[in-house]
Structures are given as structure tokens and as C-alpha cells.
Amino acid sequence: MYIFIAALSVNSVLLSTVTYPKLFVDVLSEKQIISISACRFQHFMCYSIAGSDFLLLSAMAFDRYVSICKPLKYPVIMRQTTINILLFLSWFVPGLQIAVLHTLVLNNKLCNFTLKGILCNNSLWKLYCESPRATLIYGLVVMLSVVIFPVFFILFTYAKIFLITYRSSRAIQKKAAETCLPHLFVLSIFTTLCAYDVIIGRLELDFPKTAQLIMTLQVIFYNPLLNPFIYGLKMKEISKHLKRLFCHEGENWRCRQ
Numbered sequence: 001m002y003i004f005i006a007a008l009s010v011n012s013v014l015l016s017t018v019t020y021p022k023l024f025v026d027v028l029s030e031k032q033i034i035s036i037s038a039c040r041f042q043h044f045m046c047y048s049i050a051g052s053d054f055l056l057l058s059a060m061a062f063d064r065y066v067s068i069c070k071p072l073k074y075p076v077i078m079r080q081t082t083i084n085i086l087l088f089l090s091w092f093v094p095g096l097q098i099a100v101l102h103t104l105v106l107n108n109k110l111c112n113f114t115l116k117g118i119l120c121n122n123s124l125w126k127l128y129c130e131s132p133r134a135t136l137i138y139g140l141v142v143m144l145s146v147v148i149f150p151v152f153f154i155l156f157t158y159a160k161i162f163l164i165t166y167r168s169s170r171a172i173q174k175k176a177a178e179t180c181l182p183h184l185f186v187l188s189i190f191t192t193l194c195a196y197d198v199i200i201g202r203l204e205l206d207f208p209k210t211a212q213l214i215m216t217l218q219v220i221f222y223n224p225l226l227n228p229f230i231y232g233l234k235m236k237e238i239s240k241h242l243k244r245l246f247c248h249e250g251e252n253w254r255c256r257q
Contacts, residue, residue, distance in 0.1 A: 004060045011049045012224040018045040019220050039120040051094025051146035058150040059086040061157040069164050097142045104135045193219050
């Protein structure tokens with residue numbers, strides 16, 4: 001499971017690299033300007049990373065299911081080959097899908113040059129003179145494959161985990177709670193932020209500018225800043241390694257056991 005947490009951390013670093021420098025430049029500049037190619041690249045990276053996060057969360061749910069519900073088969077099922085395949089698919093599939101989406105509108109003309117918001121999100125499509133029907137349909141297919149299906153898979157997997165652990169010993173229940181609850185918390189917040197993006201970008205509903213700014217900032221800052229604390233402080237093994245790293249016997253201060 002920890003390799004998937006590491007992969008989520010890599011995604012957080014990539015998202016920060018794509019968004020933070022431009023955001024800081026915009027804050028320090030009188031005019032906020034971005035080229036269409038840079039905006040497309042930012043959109044590609046942000047949505048590829050978002051799709052990758054959902055698939056990684058699905059892989060983590062599967063890993064937890066095998067670990068808790070079928071512990072004897074865990075070494076056989078979750079081999080290094082299986083983990084490598086899951087990691088590859090989690091990064092490759094969303095990237096390919098978003099690349100195809102941009103290819104469909106590559107030759108379309110722009111009729112609007114003002115992008116609402118501080119991030120190149122799905123409102124980018126409103127800049128084009130027309131959006132082909134194929135683009136809208138394909139966008140729904142992408143959302144189903146990397147958002148909707150993974151969310152239902154995660155919920156189904158954890159429902160089975162909780163049903164099995166409900167009839168198990170307290171030790172197993174505690175193990176499930178320590179590893180699953182942080183995961184579900186991350187999923188709920190991340191899904192809420194993605195739902196907001198769909199409402200703003202796809203359904204074209206108007207929200208107050210202040211609310212849009214707050215939600216967009218949460219999209220940018222939530223994963224990189226909070227995920228390490230959620231996973232690191234709530235999961236026993238990671239907390240144990242952090243204590244070993246920062247706390248040493250014989251120093252002026254010690255960690256509580």
C-alpha cells in the first residue's frame with residue numbers, strides 16, 4: 001500500500017510544479033496572461049493527475065481488501081508485477097485519455113480570450129468557437145472511466161471490508177480503521193472538489209466569484225498540503241517511521257511511547 005501512497009505524493013509534487021509557479025507570477029503581476037499552449041498543458045497535467053489519483057485510490061482499495069479479507073493470498077495476488085501494472089495503468093490511462101481530448105479540439109478556433117478563474121480547468125472549452133459533439137461525449141466517457149467507476153469500485157470494496165471486519169476480532173477492526181478511514185476521508189474531499197469542477201465546467205452554472213476562488217484554491221492546495229498529514233499521522237506504520245526519524249533516545253527531548 002505504501003508504494004501507492006508514494007505515487008500519490010509524486011502526483012502532488014507534479015501538480016504543485018504545474019500550478020504554483022504560474023499562480024505566484026499572477027499574484028505579483030498586474031495582468032494575468034497565459035498562452036493557449038501553456039493553458040492546454042496545464043489543463044492536461046491537472047486532469048491527468050486527477051484521473052491518476054482516482055485510479056491510485058482504487059488500487060489502494062483493492063490492496064486493502066486483499067490484505068484484510070484475504071491475508072494468506074496477499075503475497076500471491078499483490079506481487080511486484082501486479083503493483084507495477086497498477087501503477088503504470090494509473091498514470092498511462094488518464095494521460096492518454098486527456099491527450100486524445102486535446103487532439104479533438106487542436107484545430108478549433110478561439111472566439112474568447114478571457115478565462116474565468118485562476119486555473120486552466122474545464123472552462124477552457126468555453127474559449128473555443130464551437131465544441132464538437134464528439135468532444136462532449138468523449139469527455140463523459142473519460143469521466144466515467146477515471147472518476148465514476150473508480151469511486152463506485154472503492155465504495156463497493158470498502159463496504160465488503162467493513163462487513164467482514166464487523167464480524168472479526170477487535171485487532172482486525174482496528175487495523176481496518178487505521179488504514180481505511182484516512183483513505184475514505186481523502187476520497188470524499190477529492191470527489192467533492194471534482195464534482196464542483198464538473199458543475200462549473202460542464203453544466204455551466206454561475207457561482208459567486210469568491211466561492212469559485214475558494215474552491216479552486218482548495219483544488220490546488222488540498223492534495224499537496226493535507227494528504228501527507230492525513231496518511232502520515234493516521235496510519236500506524238508511517239507514524240512509527242516518523243518517530244524513528246525525528247526522535248532519538250539520549251537527546252534533550254524524547255518522543256512519547
